[in-house]
Amino acid sequence: xxxxxxxxxxxxxxxxxxIGQDHIVTxxxxxxEKDRLGQAYLLVGPRGTGKTSTARILAKAVxxxxxxxxxxxxxxxxxxxxxxxxxxxxxxxxxxxxxxVDDVRALRERVHYRPLRDRNKxxxxxxxxxxxxxxxxxxxKTLEEPPDHALFLFATxxxxxxxxxxxxxxxxxxxxxxxxxxxxxxxxxxxxxxGVEAPEDVLGAIARGCRGGLRDAExxxxxxxxxxxxxxxxxxxxxxxxxxxxxxxxxxxEAVAADDPAGVLGAIDRFLQRGGTERDFVQQGADAxxxxxxxxxxxxxxxxxxxxxxxxxxxxxxxxSLGRDRLESMLGMLFALEGRMAxxxxxxxxxxxxxxxxxxxxxxxxxxxxxxxxxxxGEAPPGPALAARPQPQPPASAGTGGGSSAPAxxxxxxxxxxxxxxxxxxxxxxxxxxxxxxxxxxxxxxxxxSQAAPASAPEAAATSLPALETLLEQVRVGRAxxxxxIDSLFKEGRVHxxxxxxxxxxxxxxxxAILEDPVSRKWLERLPDCPGPWxxxxxxxxxxxxxxxxxxxxxxxxxxxxx
Ligand SMILES: [Zn+2]
Numbered sequence: 405x406x407x408x409x410x411x412x413x414x415x416x417x418x419x420x421x422x423i424g425q426d427h428i429v430t431x432x433x434x435x436x437e438k439d440r441l442g443q444a445y446l447l448v449g450p451r452g453t454g455k456t457s458t459a460r461i462l463a464k465a466v467x468x469x470x471x472x473x474x475x476x477x478x479x480x481x482x483x484x485x486x487x488x489x490x491x492x493x494x495x496x497x498x499x500x501x502x503x504x505v506d507d508v509r510a511l512r513e514r515v516h517y518r519p520l521r522d523r524n525k526x527x528x529x530x531x532x533x534x535x536x537x538x539x540x541x542x543x544x545k546t547l548e549e550p551p552d553h554a555l556f557l558f559a560t561x562x563x564x565x566x567x568x569x570x571x572x573x574x575x576x577x578x579x580x581x582x583x584x585x586x587x588x589x590x591x592x593x594x595x596x597x598x599g600v601e602a603p604e605d606v607l608g609a610i611a612r613g614c615r616g617g618l619r620d621a622e623x624x625x626x627x628x629x630x631x632x633x634x635x636x637x638x639x640x641x642x643x644x645x646x647x648x649x650x651x652x653x654x655x656x657x658e659a660v661a662a663d664d665p666a667g668v669l670g671a672i673d674r675f676l677q678r679g680g681t682e683r684d685f686v687q688q689g690a691d692a693x694x695x696x697x698x699x700x701x702x703x704x705x706x707x708x709x710x711x712x713x714x715x716x717x718x719x720x721x722x723x724x725s726l727g728r729d730r731l732e733s734m735l736g737m738l739f740a741l742e743g744r745m746a747x748x749x750x751x752x753x754x755x756x757x758x759x760x761x762x763x764x765x766x767x768x769x770x771x772x773x774x775x776x777x778x779x780x781x782g783e784a785p786p787g788p789a790l791a792a793r794p795q796p797q798p799p800a801s802a803g804t805g806g807g808s809s810a811p812a813x814x815x816x817x818x819x820x821x822x823x824x825x826x827x828x829x830x831x832x833x834x835x836x837x838x839x840x841x842x843x844x845x846x847x848x849x850x851x852x853x854s855q856a857a858p859a860s861a862p863e864a865a866a867t868s869l870p871a872l873e874t875l876l877e878q879v880r881v882g883r884a885x886x887x888x889x890i891d892s893l894f895k896e897g898r899v900h901x902x903x904x905x906x907x908x909x910x911x912x913x914x915x916x917a918i919l920e921d922p923v924s925r926k927w928l929e930r931l932p933d934c935p936g937p938w939x940x941x942x943x944x945x946x947x948x949x950x951x952x953x954x955x956x957x958x959x960x961x962x963x964x965x966x967x
Pocket of ligand 1: 470478
């Protein structure tokens with residue numbers, strides 16, 4: 405009895421079986437049908453996304469006795485032999501192990517012999533980026549003048565390591581990471597065909613954990629089916645693949661939201677005890693944060709974020725209580741953490757704990773920023789800063805003891821105590837994130853009138869429209885950064901029936917990116933009473949010396965203003 409692993413058993417056999425790469429499948433099938441196939445293709449993409457399978461299918465499509473055809477018969481000798489890797493005219497080479505110049509020379513000599521039986525002689529070189537420099541040189545000679553019967557199919561996960569001279573002679577196809585829903589659908593299909601039962605949440609967790617690589621998903625399913633007694637569970641998955649149960653992230657981030665150091669450290673400990681590494685933690689944690697951010701930004705029906713019914717309320721509540729600013733900051737902290745871990749692998753755990761304990765204190769920072777902002781604009785300091793947000797971010801009625809929504813006193817003793825032992829452990833890391841203590845406590849001093857605030861912003865013409873200042877105020881409260889940016893650049897603006905129009909001073913590139921961020925634009929448009937989209941125009945600087953930019957703009961016929 406030989407067991408065939410799922411990835412091999414359910415490998416796509418025809419173009420119709422290839423999932424998530426429609427753009428490639430369509431282009432290749434059309435090229436075959438119109439007899440416009442090139443002689444060299446470079447298939448680029450992450451592992452397990454279907455590059456080699458597609459190369460084999462293309463080989464069948466070209467060499468099938470019924471072909472060339474976009475739908476090879478899968479019955480003829482050629483189709484069979486290509487599938488089993490026995491076709492003498494379809495030569496598969498692993499670039500990792502046959503990467504020397506001699507290997508490529510041998511290929512060059514043989515490529516000129518006519519195919520033995522098939523229509524074309526096809527070379528499939530996997531991991532082509534692993535060829536040596538001289539081997540690439542030799543390959544280039546062949547690619548410059550390939551015999552008519554030759555077709556080269558190169559697959560790579562790392563196209564940057566391939567010389568431009570080679571790439572420029574290939575048609576390049578980029579394989580995408582597969583979407584979670586597509587992978588999950590495929591796993592459901594496999595389970596049905598295997599006659600095994602696997603709960604949806606397990607398949608969902610695999611689909612997420614494989615990070616867009618179907619082959620990885622299939623081998624995770626293989627393993628979890630082998631281990632499980634009966635239907636596999638999330639616990640099985642956690643054990644074999646180190647994929648944490650979704651509740652673990654809720655536990656952790658609730659502790660972060662409530663600035664509960666013991667809860668944070670406990671959640672980290674449980675994750676690591678179950679076999680996941682610190683790096684797994686960062687990857688999976690970032691995914692979980694991204695989900696929460698999507699819920700905040702796109703609403704409860706955020707695409708691709710479907711917490712199971714029993715976790716739904718908790719997840720939505722958590723997203724609300726953390727809010728956009730904190731979630732974005734936390735994501736940034738996790739990304740920075742990855743780099744730090746790479747530099748100091750031995751301190752990984754300490755770094756992880758240190759980062760999350762700091763994340764737990766972000767609530768203070770956000771509240772402080774809101775208070776400062778309110779003082780600048782002459783408003784009363786916000787009480788519950790997060791609760792004062794306008795509609796798109798619903799009020800936080802923190803379910804976890806209210807620790808996150810009430811502005812904590814500047815020196816919260818429990819947090820300080822817990823942070824202390826950890827903070828001194830990683831001596832090395834630089835400090836890009838300002839320490840919470842560094843932020844001056846908001847003193848109830850009278851706020852100086854800000855020169856940036858557009859005090860005399862023109863009123864809306866029609867009485868039914870909200871005043872511009874009212875809208876801007878909502879921006880300052882709901883999106884402090886965006887609000888401050890608009891204030892600092894404001895020239896003039898008006899509200900009209902079709903929306904809001906602002907004339908701003910020309911921002912620098914990073915500020916402009918913030919202003920033009922489509923998510924922010926959507927958010928602006930959805931402010932209460934806002935009549936429509938916001939049009940931002942930027943004032944040209946008075947004199948500008950930018951010959952290169954001018955040349956580029958002229959060359960590409962670029963327009964600087966936004967539509
Ligand atoms: Zn065939």
